[in-house]
Amino acid sequence: MSVMDATEPVNQHMDQSVAEPSVTDEETAAATEAAAEEQADHIRRLRERGLVRTVIQGGVEGRAVGFGSGDAAETINHHTYYGVGLGTPVVDPVDGRVPERDLDLLRKVYVEPDSYTELVDHLTEHGVAVLRGAPGSGRRTTALLAARKAMDTGVFILDGQAGVRRLLNTEGGLQPGRGHVIEGDGTKWANELSPQLLMRLREVTYGRQPLVIVVDDQVPVDALTGHIVEHEAVEGTRLRVLERHLEEQLEDRPLDCRKLLEHERLREDLRGRRSLAETAALARRLARHVRDGDDIDQILQGLGAGLRAKAEKLLGPPPKVVPDGARKQEVSLWSRAFLLAGVVLDGTTLSRVSRESLRLAELLHGVHSPSSVPAMPLFEESVQDWLGHSDVEFTDRFGKPVGPRHPECLVRVSQGGLGEAVLEVLWHDHSGARGPLLEWLDSLVVRGEEDIRVKAAQTVGLLATLDWAYVHEELLVRWASDKSEHAERRRFAAAWALERAVTDPLLASRVQRLLGRWSQQRDFRACAQAAYGTRIGAKFPTEALNSLERIAGAGTRSVWAAVREIYAAGSRVEVLQRLADWAASPSHWRRDDATKCLQGLSRFRGERRVTVFLKDPVPREHLLLLSRRVLLNGVSQHRQRGWDSLRLWVERAGDEPGLDRLVADFFTDLPEPGAEGDDLRQRFLFYLRLWSHQLPDGETAEHIHQQVTEGWSS
Numbered sequence: 170m171s172v173m174d175a176t177e178p179v180n181q182h183m184d185q186s187v188a189e190p191s192v193t194d195e196e197t198a199a200a201t202e203a204a205a206e207e208q209a210d211h212i213r214r215l216r217e218r219g220l221v222r223t224v225i226q227g228g229v230e231g232r233a234v235g236f237g238s239g240d241a242a243e244t245i246n247h248h249t250y251y252g253v254g255l256g257t258p259v260v261d262p263v264d265g266r267v268p269e270r271d272l273d274l275l276r277k278v279y280v281e282p283d284s285y286t287e288l289v290d291h292l293t294e295h296g297v298a299v300l301r302g303a304p305g306s307g308r309r310t311t312a313l314l315a316a317r318k319a320m321d322t323g324v325f326i327l328d329g330q331a332g333v334r335r336l337l338n339t340e341g342g343l344q345p346g347r348g349h350v351i352e353g354d355g356t357k358w359a360n361e362l363s364p365q366l367l368m369r370l371r372e373v374t375y376g377r378q379p380l381v382i383v384v385d386d387q388v389p390v391d392a393l394t395g396h397i398v399e400h401e402a403v404e405g406t407r408l409r410v411l412e413r414h415l416e417e418q419l420e421d422r423p424l425d426c427r428k429l430l431e432h433e434r435l436r437e438d439l440r441g442r443r444s445l446a447e448t449a450a451l452a453r454r455l456a457r458h459v460r461d462g463d464d465i466d467q468i469l470q471g472l473g474a475g476l477r478a479k480a481e482k483l484l485g486p487p488p489k490v491v492p493d494g495a496r497k498q499e500v501s502l503w504s505r506a507f508l509l510a511g512v513v514l515d516g517t518t519l520s521r522v523s524r525e526s527l528r529l530a531e532l533l534h535g536v537h538s539p540s541s542v543p544a545m546p547l548f549e550e551s552v553q554d555w556l557g558h559s560d561v562e563f564t565d566r567f568g569k570p571v572g573p574r575h576p577e578c579l580v581r582v583s584q585g586g587l588g589e590a591v592l593e594v595l596w597h598d599h600s601g602a603r604g605p606l607l608e609w610l611d612s613l614v615v616r617g618e619e620d621i622r623v624k625a626a627q628t629v630g631l632l633a634t635l636d637w638a639y640v641h642e643e644l645l646v647r648w649a650s651d652k653s654e655h656a657e658r659r660r661f662a663a664a665w666a667l668e669r670a671v672t673d674p675l676l677a678s679r680v681q682r683l684l685g686r687w688s689q690q691r692d693f694r695a696c697a698q699a700a701y702g703t704r705i706g707a708k709f710p711t712e713a714l715n716s717l718e719r720i721a722g723a724g725t726r727s728v729w730a731a732v733r734e735i736y737a738a739g740s741r742v743e744v745l746q747r748l749a750d751w752a753a754s755p756s757h758w759r760r761d762d763a764t765k766c767l768q769g770l771s772r773f774r775g776e777r778r779v780t781v782f783l784k785d786p787v788p789r790e791h792l793l794l795l796s797r798r799v800l801l802n803g804v805s806q807h808r809q810r811g812w813d814s815l816r817l818w819v820e821r822a823g824d825e826p827g828l829d830r831l832v833a834d835f836f837t838d839l840p841e842p843g844a845e846g847d848d849l850r851q852r853f854l855f856y857l858r859l860w861s862h863q864l865p866d867g868e869t870a871e872h873i874h875q876q877v878t879e880g881w882s883s
Contacts, residue, residue, distance in 0.1 A: 206772070209730065215623040216665060216703070266347075267324045272317055275310060278417050278449070280409045284400040285311050288381065291398055292319035292348075296375030297367055299393060302400030303386045304675050305444025307410075309352065311400060312381040316348030319379045327351040332358045333382065337369055343378045353384040354678050360388055367396045407439050407448045414452030425459050434469045446674050476590035483508055483560055484594055503551065506530035508559040509595065509606065511580045512588035513613075513628045514621065519563065519578040521621075523551070528612065532605035560587060589631060596635050607632075607644050614648075614662040615655045626662035630669025634676060640666075641683075649687065649696035664699035671705050681709055688716035695726065702731035707738030714747045721751065724758035729765045736770065737777055745782070745791035752798035764799050764810040771814035780818055783831040797839050800849060812856055819860055823869035833873045837880035850881060 284300070291298040292315060300315075302308035317324045327342050329352045336343055336351075343349060353359030362382070374380045390397045412430055419426040429435060435455075439448065458468045484505060503526070510526035552573045555561065562581045565571050571578050582588045595602055613625035633640040648663035671680040684700050687693035698720050700706075706713035713735055717728040736744040744766075751763035770779040782788035799811035815836070822829040836853055840846035854874065861870035 209733070212619060212623070213734070215620050216627070216668065219624060219627045219669075265326050266344075267313060267326060269323070272313065272324065275314060278410070278413045279310060279314060280307075280406060280413055282307070282311065282400065282403065282406065284398055285315055288312070288315040288398045288400075289318045292316065292379040292381065295371055295396075296377075297371045297380050297382070297396065298398050299362065299367070299382045299384060299390070299396050300398050300400050301384050301386055301388060301390060303402075304354065304678075305446060306400060306402040307406070307445040308383055308400045309350070310445075312350045312383050316350050316379055316381050320346065320348040322346045324348045324350060329353060329356055332356070333362075333366070333370065334358070336380070337373055343374065343380070345377055347378055349374075349378055349380045351380065351382055353382060353388070359384045362388075362393060364392060364396070367393065402445060407445065408436070410445050410448045411435075411439060411452050414449055415456060418452065418456035419459060422459065425465065428465055429455055429459070429469075432465070432469055438469075444674060476584070476586050477594060479560070479584075479587060480590040480594040481598070483591065484599065502530050502533060504555060504559065506533060507551075507555045508561075508591060511555075511559055511561045512582060512591050513610070514580070514624055515582050515588055516579055517621070517624075519573055519580050522580045525609075525613070529605070529609045532609050533602055535605060560584065592628065592631060593635055596632060603639065604643075607640070611644065611648075611659075614658055622658060622662060623665055626665035627669045629662070630666035633666060633670040634673040637670075637676060637679065650692040652692075660696045661699050663696050664703055664705075667700050668703035668705055671708065677708075680705065681712060685712065685716060688719055691725075694720055694723065698726070698728055698731050702734040704738065706731060706735040707740065710735055710740035710743050714743065718747070718751065718759065721759045721762040722754075722756045724756075727765055728762055729769050732762075732766050733769060737773075741782070742788045742791065745779075745788050745795060749791045749794035749798065752795050752802070757804070760798075760802060760804070760807060763795065764802065764807040767795055767799055768810045768814045771817045774821075778821075780821070780825075780828060780831065783828075783835055789835070793835070793838060796835075797841070797849075800839070800852075801845055812852075816856070816860055816864075819857070819870050819873060820864050820866075822873065823864075823866035829869055829873055830876070833876035833880065836873065836877045840881075853877060 284302070288298055288300060288311065300308055300312050302311075313324055323344070323346075325342075325344050325347050327336070327349055331342070333351060333353075353362075359382075362384075370380060415426045415429060416423075419429075438451070455468060459465070506529040507523065507526040510522045510529055514522050514525060560583050562583050563571055563573055563575070563578050564581055565575065565577050566579060595606070607629070610625045610629055614622050617625065629640060629644060633645070645663050645666060648659040648666075651659040653659075667680050667684070670676050684697045684705065687697035687700075697716060701713040701717055713731070717731055720726070721728045732744060732748070748763045748766050751759040752767075754760055754763075773779060779792065782792055796811060796815070799814075800808055802808050802811070818828075818832050818835075822832050840849040840853070854877075857870050857874035857877065861867040861874065864870055
């Protein structure tokens with residue numbers, strides 16, 4: 170039960186009474202909070218079910234997707250080198266040193282392009298170079314190893330968001346006797362590099378701390394002659410990278426390695442890879458399957474090229490015009506619609522898939538003349554048609570094969586990765602279906618239950634990896650800024666779509682920049698907040714919390730839901746530190762969100778419980794600051810939330826051995842010397858006495874009261 174905040178103990182001229190809410194009010198509030206938490210957990214499980222396993226920043230297992238290899242997005246850490254796909258960040262994203270062991274691993278598998286030698290020579294002669302190349306071409310790895318070659322005592326990654334002008338200062342982040350790399354992708358300063366600035370940087374860095382500025386191939390360089398080194402992954406680089414990785418990982422199995430490299434299907438699949446990081450991920454996957462004892466032919470059948478060939482066969486060729494002007498269609502419109510519905514709604518009931526396939530067929534019908542649409546067959550004929558042209562299975566919820574008339578018949582795509590291949594082939598080979606497909610996905614978001622909405626949104630995220638500009642303009646912007654009666658559903662759908670799109674290494678920075686802009690625009694702010702409450706916030710916790718701080722300051726809505734997800738994903742110490750800062754902010758709304766978050770975190774149980782940090786000095790200090798600032802807040806409602814939070818700790822201390830001692834020590838340290846500290850001590854004593862009467866286990870509160878009193882007296 171919660172109580173009104175008491176400014177002084179009850180026996181010391183209190184200037185306001187302590188009112189206890191009714192049991193009904195408290196039970197209603199608790200039920201509402203429990204329902205919200207349960208719904209958030211349910212949606213999180215649905216999102217994770219539709220994504221491929223990976224490891225994310227924060228040290229916890231999450232979910233991500235990657236088309237083609239099945240785990241091409243095997244890592245979504247902040248820094249990924251094409252040579253070493255590391256599962257967790259190896260460098261602090263703000264001015265961090267690259268470990269030598271990682272550079273050694275890179276050297277073993279690195280394939281030197283012509284730009285490498287040119288870059289090393291340029292750094293040796295001038296000290297500063299601008300390396301210009303397309304994302305995914307291995308430019309970052311080239312920059313790291315060239316900087317290490319030019320200055321063999323170490324390499325530092327500099328914070329790109331902080332810009333390059335700060336490097337002109339004596340304490341700008343440059344380390345004497347070290348090489349440096351800074352990336353300009355998505356930054357304003359990358360497009361504003363001037364010869365004068367580069368000359369000044371050359372004076373600062375020459376001979377002491379060489380610097381490589383990495384920019385993408387769209388940055389204008391007309392005025393930067395003499396500073397630019399062009400980087401390009403030439404024809405054959407992907408194959409050489411694949412060879413180097415497989416030879417390294419299958420060093421003790423040279424025959425298997427050679428058999429893989431000589432297989433034509435592997436070479437076909439390699440042509441569909443867009444980045445060297447994907448090539449490295451493919452090599453890791455192949456080596457893992459070989460070591461698991463899988464047959465090489467079977468391994469290669471599951472690659473992207475084989476899946477694309479199957480998808481092309483299932484969808485059939487685009488309709489052809491025959492001499493009499495009529496269209497000839499080898500695969501019926503109904504079969505195509507059912508295949509697409511089965512791919513998007515994989516694992517859903519046959520009744521739902523068939524119903525939605527009819528709606529999709531009606532939309533696809535709009536891009537053809539009426540005479541080209543065949544008559545809808547009967548159910549049994551439809552089932553045979555679907556099974557013959559969709560490569561799906563009918564099972565019950567336990568995975569056991571069942572007939573189409575089974576009451577719980579579920580439709581499942583028979584081969585992993587085939588669904589993504591079908592969507593890719595449809596998007597590129599049947600362009601007339603793009604609009605109807607997006608319209609149908611939008612209808613699923615508006616009409617469907619949670620699981621249907623998640624599946625539809627994640628499909629849109631996958632399509633964004635195939636054609637970002639089209640999907641962004643046609644659907645994501647509209648969803649994010651919608652103001653209709655379905656605005657909330659579309660807003661969350663956009664967030665879930667971006668969560669899937671961000672796992673593409675070529676889109677990660679673009680999604681990050683997009684959300685940064687949206688967090689500052691009124692019409693898009695709510696969608697940005699929802700997106701930061703997904704794995705995007707877990708992947709980029711610092712950037713997410715910065716944007717959420719801006720949103721909180723605007724006062725339009727609480728950011729607790731997004732903070733909860735970032736905290737739950739593993740960035741807990743950073744969340745506590747940021748909340749402590751918000752609690753001291755001059756902004757009322759940031760302080761308000763800090764108190765709401767403290768109360769929300771205090772409700773967590775299990776591994777996420779906030780009291781687990783009472784044993785760890787660093788997060789405990791952040792928690793001390795946060796709690797102290799909330800309890801001394803000038804707004805009574807904020808103080809009340811603080812006392813309600815601590816009451817939850819006391820209530821649980823009776824159920825968890827040893828927690829009472831930790832809570833008592835924490836309460837002892839909360840008041841600081843001075844008048845405010847004395848006032849806080851008296852309030853603590855009052856509330857502990859009150860809780861000893863209110864809580865079912867009043868003895869724990871009395872015991873904590875005794876320990877706190879002894880701690881203060883000593």
